[in-house]
Amino acid sequence: MKTIRIGILGLGVVGGGVIEIINRHREKMKSHAGVDLEVVRAADLTTERFAQLGLSPQQCTTDAFEVVNDPNVDIVVELIGGVGVARDLVLAAINAGKPVVTANKALLATYGEEIFNAADAKGVDIRFEASVGGGIPVLEPLTHALTGNEITRVMGIVNGTTNYMLTRMTDDGLSFDEVLKEAQDLGYAEADPTADVDGLDAAAKIAILASLAFNSRVTLDDVYAEGIRKLSATDIEYAEEIGYTVKLLGIANKLADGIDVRVHPTMIPCNHQLASVNGVYNAVYLTGDFVGDVMFFGEGAGAGAAASAVVGDLVEAARAYQSGNKVIGCTCTDNLPIRPLDTLRTRYCVRLIIEDKSGVIAQLGAVFANYGVSLKSLKQRGAAGAGQVEFIFMTHETLEADMQKVLADIAQIDAVHEVASVLRVENLD
Amino acid sequence: MKTIRIGILGLGVVGGGVIEIINRHREKMKSHAGVDLEVVRAADLTTERFAQLGLSPQQCTTDAFEVVNDPNVDIVVELIGGVGVARDLVLAAINAGKPVVTANKALLATYGEEIFNAADAKGVDIRFEASVGGGIPVLEPLTHALTGNEITRVMGIVNGTTNYMLTRMTDDGLSFDEVLKEAQDLGYAEADPTADVDGLDAAAKIAILASLAFNSRVTLDDVYAEGIRKLSATDIEYAEEIGYTVKLLGIANKLADGIDVRVHPTMIPCNHQLASVNGVYNAVYLTGDFVGDVMFFGEGAGAGAAASAVVGDLVEAARAYQSGNKVIGCTCTDNLPIRPLDTLRTRYCVRLIIEDKSGVIAQLGAVFANYGVSLKSLKQRGAAGAGQVEFIFMTHETLEADMQKVLADIAQIDAVHEVASVLRVENLD
Secondary structure, three states, X not given: OOEEEEEEEXXXXXXXXXXXXXXXXXXXXXXXXXXEEEEXXXXXXXXXXXXXXXXXXXXXXXXXXXXXXXXXXXXXXXXXXXXXXXXXXXXXXXXXXXXXXXXXXXXXXXXXXXXXXXXXXXXXXXXXXXXXXXXXXXHHHHHOOOOOOOEEEEEEEOOHHHHHHHHHHHHHOOOHHXXXXXXXXXXXXXXXXXXXXXXXXXXXXXXXXXXXXXXXXXXXXXXXXXXXXXXXXXXXXXXXXXXXXXXXXXXEEEEOOEEEEEXXXXXXXXXXXXXXXXXXEEEEEXXXXXXXXXEEEEEOOOHHHHHHHHHHHHHHHHHHHHHOOOXXXXXXXXXXXXXXXXXXXXXXXXXXXXXXXXXXXXXXXXXXXXXXXXXEEEEEEEEEEOOEEEEEEXXXXXXXXXXXXXXXXXXXXXXXXXXXXEEEEOOOO | OOEEEEEEEOOOHHHHHHHHHHHHHHHHHHHHHOOEEEEEEEEOOOOHHHHHOOOOHHHEEOOHHHHHHOOOOOEEEEOOOOXXXXXXXXXXXXXXXXXXXXXXXXXXXXXXXXXXXXXXXXXXXXXXXXXXOOOOOOHHHHHOOOOOOOEEXXXXXXXXXXXXXXXXXXXXXXXXXXXXXXXXXXXXOOOOOHHHHOOHHHHHXXXXXXXXXXXXXXXXXXXXXXXXXXXXXXXXXXXXXXOEEEEEEEEEEEEOOEEEEEEEEEEEEOOOHHHHOOOOEEEEEEEEOOOEEEEEEEEOOOHXXXXXXXXXXXXXXXHHHHHOOOOOOOOOEOOOOEOOHHHOEEEEEEEEEEEOOOOHHHHHHHHHHHOOOOEEEEEEEEEEEOOEEEEEEEEOOEEHHHHHHHHHHHHHOOOEEEEEEEEEEOOOO
16 A cells, blocks of 8 residues: 655644544554555644654755645645635645645635636646535535535535624623623634624635535625624524524525525524534535435534544545546536625514604505515514614515615614614525 | 446335436536446336336346346446345345445345455445435445544434434324324335334444444344334423433444444433434434534435435446546454443433332332432322322433343332333433
């Protein structure tokens, strides 16, 4: 059995985890999977990591290109992240004909077309299971076991930080600011939490999922992303009262006229399988024409989980490399249009803070009627402040464009103090 | 692209589904997966199926061996089921050097060693995703994406019929007999429901899962199987009161001294991910040393779901066949012992019907104390009949052998009218 020589770029916690797995399970992978993996080179700017991970000085460098270009490296693992040097390194590895394993969701959601086209032209294998859902096997089943299906929907709780925050807000009634601080203290959220709380991390992941599921390139820019900053414990509490849970969902639907793809806080029925995915766990829920509904659940973050996915990819890349198995490309040959958000049809739950005076309901009702938006329910909740009350409207399915006009007009009504929240509602059936 | 020629043995609903998928998605699979699948031969004893499925008389036969031995057939799909002729056919295909795709859980859980050894000796690919969990991709991720892990636990709700029945008993308080009749009327349960309700179907599936997860052969005979016949709505109702749900779980643990493998009705915490798997849905829950907990959820039954899994296997088998990719065998090289049920350590919930007279609690307490079984709680529920009451004991973790002695002694106490139920309790942490 020929040893497959691995070069790792980036020795953070995931890179360290990959080395640990190979150290612990190398013999097992030889006997079970028929491949012998060895980390022969590694690059990192933090040179103390080399000795910490048991690497010899000869194996290590601060110049990642040296690893990519080393003729003794068969497969390159890119764990640097970001869309700068990581892009150059991945392209360099592809040009050198070396299979690449990466966890870099931002890179693939931004420069996927360039990277996959380059890989396809060279017949080079590129694998990225760790880029979505941490250790959960989802991209491999989507492109292999489920390949007999037309996938029409992919949805996911794909950001562990925000799911942890929403779970705490739901279970303990905490505010966004309180749970953000807690998540930062626990190391779940970054000092700059933008990528997580504004939905950008989830947007990159749903872009990757949609690209694979629908065989049509979806980039980060294509995804409407709305995060959880404006969400309050009140919204979550009200959702619960009527049998819903609030989750930050990435949603992608393949419709007759194109792809609907978005990330936003979403009210989903409490009895749906995704509703019980709590804490830092992630889950991806798919619908195919033959398989029906399938869900993949697990740890979406953490060094061990991500390293597990990277090593799974390494084993497959190594097996294909040593057998000369033809690679399934990710070139996305169906070029489906992206539907503008305006064309979305869904239900909305709107919470308003209103001055408690007569005639307001009539004014509001006129606005909804004016744009043909039909109401399913209207509820008044106790005093929101001196002389103020809270109104919660739930609409029937309606057009996003119409809903936005309704909201703009409502904001102009004198008695409306605040449009406190607007949540999209998915029935998921 | 060379066309890969498929021969199907057995044209029931799953076989029909496979033909439908290939008819609908053949071009898609060519462009996405790089393989061209064509059903060239088929065998069934019900000759009317041939025309129903659009097959020409020349393609069809009632002699399945004719299909296996046809030099124009590259890959054989076995969908006859059972452990009789199916075994001969699968071995004949292997001997002819032809890859086999099968959904036959009973065959693999009974003659797995013979079949996988034969396949390994011939270097022949054998795939069986549809044998566990219907359309849910679980065997492929277990043996591929998760291969960097030592798997220490596999649990599953792997029988849709009993899960449907338990869900109805839980939601609507129906009796076992009522839901069995309903399940039979709906076509979810067979006229002879033994394989489902006595846990034998689930036992075959957990045997296959454990064999793959632990790389050690587990056969149907190794699995302690207890079904749901004795379960009452009262047991489920009481479990709910204290925060538990009752599920028929297949459970396999890899412990220091061997494999613990069993199927029985199990009380699990309501907030566990498996607790919300309801109706005919299935789920498999795994724990690995790096990936942590992972769950796969989906439709465990139904022609479309199973056909989806068969076609996923066909695509992989075809890719390996045309590229000469070395097959990962299923020979299970670790020969771990199976732990006897007596050595199990778990918690128990016991419901007794007792004559309402003084001194009974002291007698019961003495029996528990005699075998060192420690009680977590004791609860008396209203009158169970004239002069009778219901006692429910929950134990701390204890040895199965001790618990069986306790139960035998309790049954001898005059005042004990009936040991109404004994449920094992898993905390799953």
